[in-house]
Amino acid sequence: MAPAHESEKRAVERIAILGELHGEVMVFQPMTIREISRRGAQVESSVSLQLNSIHQFRLQLGSRSVVASGRVAYCRISDINQAAVVYSAGIEFVDRTPRFDFAMDEFINHLKQEREISSL
Numbered sequence: 001m002a003p004a005h006e007s008e009k010r011a012v013e014r015i016a017i018l019g020e021l022h023g024e025v026m027v028f029q030p031m032t033i034r035e036i037s038r039r040g041a042q043v044e045s046s047v048s049l050q051l052n053s054i055h056q057f058r059l060q061l062g063s064r065s066v067v068a069s070g071r072v073a074y075c076r077i078s079d080i081n082q083a084a085v086v087y088s089a090g091i092e093f094v095d096r097t098p099r100f101d102f103a104m105d106e107f108i109n110h111l112k113q114e115r116e117i118s119s120l
Helices: 004-009 098-118
Strands: 031-036 040-045 054-061 064-080 085-094
Touching: 040 064, 054 085, 054 098, 064 098
Parallel strands: none
Antiparallel strands: 031 040, 040 085, 054 064, 064 085
């Protein structure tokens, strides 16, 4: 139990849990994006992602940073080496916003233009 002076500072009372109450924490984990489209991406990560789970992905699309919700369509081991296991996951972007679609279209068009110029 918290000392009386601490509980007096709280605006809302806390209730002790008898037994167990489970939760999860979302942590941004570095990943490598192998392929990308407006609808989804193939990513590699050092952590396995649960099938059909929804995650927030922070993407740096050129000069724009966007956050997108994505559903894990598949996740499998793609490489095992002495240092780590690498997982490959297919992500379907869900609840896309017009801002996200605009940033993604602009980014993909920029990549295409760069590749056309470099192939000349």
